[in-house]
Amino acid sequence: MxxxxxxxxxxxKGLAVTxxxxxxxxxxxxxxxxxxxxxxxxxxxxxxFEENCTVCMLCARECPDWCIYIDxxxxxxxxxxxxxxxxxxxxxxxxxxxxxxxxxxxxxxxVCPFDALFWSPEFEYSETDIRDLTHERDKLRExxxxxxxxxxxxxxxxxxxxxxxxxxxxxxxxxxxxxxxQETTRQQAARATEPxxxxxxxxxxxxxxxxxxxxxxxxxxxxTSDRSKPRTTGDQPDQEGRE
Ligand code: SF4
Ligand code: SF4
Numbered sequence: 040m041x042x043x044x045x046x047x048x049x050x051x052k053g054l055a056v057t058x059x060x061x062x063x064x065x066x067x068x069x070x071x072x073x074x075x076x077x078x079x080x081x082x083x084x085x086x087x088f089e090e091n092c093t094v095c096m097l098c099a100r101e102c103p104d105w106c107i108y109i110d111x112x113x114x115x116x117x118x119x120x121x122x123x124x125x126x127x128x129x130x131x132x133x134x135x136x137x138x139x140x141x142x143x144x145x146x147x148x149x150v151c152p153f154d155a156l157f158w159s160p161e162f163e164y165s166e167t168d169i170r171d172l173t174h175e176r177d178k179l180r181e182x183x184x185x186x187x188x189x190x191x192x193x194x195x196x197x198x199x200x201x202x203x204x205x206x207x208x209x210x211x212x213x214x215x216x217x218x219x220x221q222e223t224t225r226q227q228a229a230r231a232t233e234p235x236x237x238x239x240x241x242x243x244x245x246x247x248x249x250x251x252x253x254x255x256x257x258x259x260x261x262x263t264s265d266r267s268k269p270r271t272t273g274d275q276p277d278q279e280g281r282e
Contacts, residue, residue: 079187080162082143084174085180091155094129098156106140107135107147107175127244134179138164139172153155159185 068075099107112134116126135251148156159182174182192199197211 047202050139055256077160077162079163079190080158082145082158082234083091083160084138084158084164084182084184085141085148085179086157086159086181086184087134087176087179088155088157089131089134089176089180090102091153092131092134093153094131094144095152097150097152101146101150103144103146104140104142106137131176134176137173139169157183157186159183160187161185205230 094109094111096109099105099109109131110127111131113127114130116127119233131204150159161182164172164174
């Protein structure tokens with residue numbers, strides 16, 4: 040049995056929808072005049088923190104789109120101790136992501152074991168040439184400075200191991216700096232007292248002269264003793280000898 044419709048009910052329903060929508064807050068974004076407020080975990084672009092990358096190639100291998108390009112070479116590090124073995128390490132030559140292929144799945148960031156890749160909410164990097172969407176390592180590093188700080192821990196949460204390790208290293212460095220400072224102060228103080236010590240050492244080294252020597256000293260012409268007298272030929276043995 041078909042339901043009877045009241046004439047004009049459709050119009051009333053339509054007006055009700057219009058009224059409801061008119062009273063709701065507008066969701067239109069005025070971009071680019073007004074920058075949108077994006078959630079902190081927005082997937083805009085990928086930043087590379089190069090110092091953490093060990094060139095393990097995991098991200099490039101796991102990327103479903105094969106849009107991560109990595110080049111590297113091996114470098115030998117001489118042994119730190121005599122008789123030790125030389126070590127080799129990978130040095131990054133190229134790291135690039137082609138954002139024209141990337142599907143923003145985030146797998147590369149998830150699999151990176153060394154926290155070298157991060158999401159940044161930046162999204163304004165459209166290009167007129169598709170080749171410019173391949174971002175090389177310098178550009179990927181620049182994106183790092185736009186990565187938001189991690190959210191604060193829940194109250195009462197256990198401190199992450201990384202923080203404890205960083206604090207331990209910072210404490211150790213501070214202790215080393217303090218020891219070096221104390222050593223410098225001690226050396227400066229020792230240098231300040233050194234002249235007196237030298238004088239004392241010189242005085243101790245001087246031999247005590249016998250009494251006769253003192254007479255000999257007084258017999259020698261002093262600066263004002265015999266020089267004031269007029270000289271005679273007898274006073275000049277050299278000339279006398281020659282005569
Ligand atoms: S987000 Fe996904 S597609 Fe893009 S580079 Fe990472 S793994 Fe590849
Ligand atoms: S997974 Fe991480 S450490 Fe390994 S190559 Fe990729 S970015 Fe570097």
